[in-house]
Amino acid sequence: MKIVLDLAQVLLIVLCAPLVRGIIARGKALLQRRQGASIWRPYAELIKLFRKEELVPPTSSAIFRAAPAVLFGATVCAAAFIPVLHASALMASRGDFFLLVYLLALARFFLSLGALDGGSAFGGMGASREALVSSLAEAPFLLGLAAVAILAHRAELAGIVAWTLEQNVFDISAVHMLALTSLAMVTLAETGRMPVDNPTTHLELTMIHEGMVLEYSGPSLALVEWSAGIKLHLMLALLVALFFPWGMASPNSSWGMAAALLLYFAKLAVLMALVSVIESAMAKLRMYLVPDFLGVASAVSALAVIFTVLVKR
Amino acid sequence: MGLVGIASGKVLSSFSVFLFLTILLLAVARRISTSVLLFSLQSAVITAEVLATAIQEKLAEAWVVGLLVFVIKVVAIPRAFFVLTGRLKTVRDVKASTTPTQSVFIVALMIYLSYAGVHSYGQAVHVPDDALAAAVALILTGAFLMVSRTKAIMQMLGLLVLENGIFLAALITTFGMPLVIEIGIFFDILMGLLLMGIFTFRISDTFDHLDVSKLRRLRG
């Protein structure tokens, strides 16, 4: 029973990912006083792309063709780490957050290689900028997660979520606040959202993630876009699971599960609304100001780690 | 007691977190309006702490103090700032002399130092560690803002944050201040702000900018 539920969690994250993108896009449109596309449009786009013919540059090698599949595999494996409905997931009780972060790094490594294999200037530009952003974002990501793990005395995600569930909602912990701030900033950076990167831009000189996927088409492009959506969904789900997990139920009661599902969607909706507001309210940072942004995230997460010692005293 | 009582009991210990957050965001804020907004949020948190003290200690005059703090620091002073910046027509940028990354590391260091400094004192006087450390951190941050921001308005703001810290420290160590002293401090600050406002206007009129670092040119 637990295994079925864990598999269902993975499928939930993977299959609802395009919906998350659609809802955020619709939220941005409403804030900008536009009609906006339907929230189900990303599904239509994926289906269309899977049916299309794929164009491959003749100078590219096998890496170009293999990269989207590896990217998709690593991202889906990372999605298996996040507890959504109950305090456990397929890999959450065995794998810890270091493995989660490095799986995302594996995905990003192959995406950058695929971008460089396209042989055009835009792929190189996107990969070079992505290299800057991701190399600086790893430290606050790991430090923020480490701060939470130190408080919970456990490194496995299932253990951390279980510990958080036992805490009182109203005891606002300084460590968690600081970790949440830095992880929110890292989420924006890692998933390529404003103010770090504009996911809807069509100007190649302003692209970071989009620049890397310019050469892909057909099923490969579908896999890359889907992986980006899964990454966004799993980062949001991670924030929910680590900081607001109350409402997760035990696998025994089906009513509890239904309630947990509804509560999860409610929390996710709040986060998605926040993302839409931030994306509409902030302008994209100039590229060389992004290290400042990530430097602030690093300082806040380092402070979170220091606070774990100060709080215990 | 009820829910209100429990909530007020938790406020003093938990809300210092929000003060730390406003401190960190003040260190990286790039616009004057953002800094003023953060200052008013800070004052709102301090108002909540004053009201919590009022409920816990059952002091009538604390209610008056809380109301005063809210009206003056959360509403009136920020409004005055916004009006001032609107009429001065200066550039909205904060003109910090340190990059955001450096500022936030310095502020983080100051937060750590305030915890380290308060630890031994707090244990002796039976006072919650977090709130007192937040107060000391506010004082240090106010001083840091005055030193590192080169716009005259930001130095006024730094003084106000400093005063917030002193007020909070007094509130925690004495659990409610006599109203008279409160009013005295408030009027001091108000006088200082009025004078600074007038001078800022005059400086901007004469020199067309508010950059304090250019004062060096006035040397004989």
Next chain:
Amino acid sequence: MSAGATGAAFVFLLSVLGLLVPVILMAVRASSARKLAVALILAALFAGCAVAVKGFLGQAVPVLDFSRATPFSFSLAVDPLSAFFLLLVSTVAIPVTLFGGSYFELHQPEPRRRWTWIFYSWFLLSMIVVVTAGTGFAFLAGWELMTLVSAALILVEGDSEERRHNVFIYLLMMHAGAAAVAAAFFLFLPFSHSLNLSAMRTAGAALPGGIRAAIFLSAFVGFGTKAGLIPLHLWLPRAHPLAPSPVSALMSGIMLKTAVYGFVRFTFDFLAGGPSWFGYAVLLAGAVSGLLGVLYAIAEHDLKRLLAYHSVENIGIIYLGLGTSLLFLSNHAPLWASLALIAALLHTFNHALFKSLLFLGAGAISGAAHTIDLEELGGLQRRMPITGTTFLIACCSIVGLPLFNGFISEWLTFRSFLGGSVLTNTKAQIVLPLMIGVLALIGGLAAACFVKVFGVAFLGRPRSAEAERAVEAPVPMRAGTTLLAAACVLIGILPGILLHPLVSLGQALIPGSGVPEETLIIARVIPWTAAIILGVVVIAVLPKRTQRMVATWGCGLSQLTSRMQYTSTAFSKPIRFVFTRVYRQDRKVERLPTDQPYFPVTISYRSVRTTSFEKSLYRPFVESVVWLAQGLRRMQTGNIQAYLLYIFLALVSLLALLRFQQ
């Protein structure tokens, strides 16, 4: 295998490398002699592996005692720590030798080739002597031989002023380090009365604090020079690129590890830890080396210099693990200390594997495209698929991506940092988890660097005619790289193979520790992760797709050339810009004068990067030494009266000393 057979294998190993191969090569000049020599070296290395496995599993290996033939006591013994490093030397040297057999045939003319092989086998012999030394004299003899033979290997490769200058710097720094190592050994003498390693171990338990600190510092500096810790790393980027690729692989992959062996032997075996400042010093050195190493590497576009700087970075990571272990030891947490030590030793082994693979790949590239400048390469993956795939595996391993061996050791290091939060000492509680951020930054920058390396060298379009004409490397070279790549993937997916024996090694070195459960956790998780990823990849690739080869969109330009791609310098520009304080650059833009100043015909741009240490640390030091020497020179007046005066003064002061001693 009985103990006698093991002893025989050991003797076989030493005699082949020391005597048999050089004799054969000197006597017979035919190419069949060389093939026989390579085969003998391989056989000897297999014997070495067998001996190492026996020693590693804890079974006794007979001690080889040559003391009767040498002026000081000279013996070779294989205890678990030595066995681990002997295994490292033997297993990594086998694919490198296989590669070298073909590489030297193709790229070196005759008289040099013979001498290269002779020095090569002596190089292996010296490294084996160092890790299996049972007495101080044997260790120092092997240490010195390593330096001299590797310098000889570099000099055999060619002759030029620059080469001789760099080898001079190499020898100078190595000898300074060797002096420090010798000092560390001799400081033990008053307490242990002999230089046998076992005597030193028993003496180490009862040393006074001052001597302990002195031994630690001399061992730290001496072995740090050989390992390439910053700021003692200056010889690394000068020496590694000049050697032929198989030799660079041995130097970077194995020679640096002998320094780690020496340091572990001294601090963990002899001194058994120490006060907490030992741990902090090592942590600091590791963090600085890791960060600066990777930052300097990102700025390079000469492939071998880049890889040399990455060796500095990985040595930094190893020292981070060692420093953590020392810190845990001083805080009386033997289980965590064992975990950190296992992480550091595993990273040592992993680094030997993937660094050698990277250098062999560089050798294959230089053979095919006749250059190792990244700006001249490109599109090699289509032309050299096996070399490219193995190089990719090495890149993924060095970055520390899951499913490859680098991840396992970095994961264990991360977990040991996290474990710092359970200590009671506040300083350690804060510093160790913050090291997670440092290692994460190092890993992120390394990933950026290797995307650049692999992407610019192997992917996209060729940037020069030579790269376009590149062909795949010959079979022995491919076999060597494939073996190393297979080892990387094997340890990456089934880490228990190495972790299980390493745990018992940890228990031997750190008494009182048990089995850290993290080693069991990772051995269980990784195969599952691999299964999931492979499963999803297969599902994603399975459906049939139609593909058409069409040129990339060039914004309307009809033909994209290779010059429109990103170069290595361009790729690393954002990172170099952010970390601009680390690179003190010296830029000169000159407009050559022409008749019309507004239409310049030629503009020259020159950018020189000196690593900050040469300017700020070494130059003042060198200048003060020279100043001191010039001051002393004034004593040499050439005047006989002055010399008689010196003798007279010496006599008077001796008499005064005698008087006051009574």
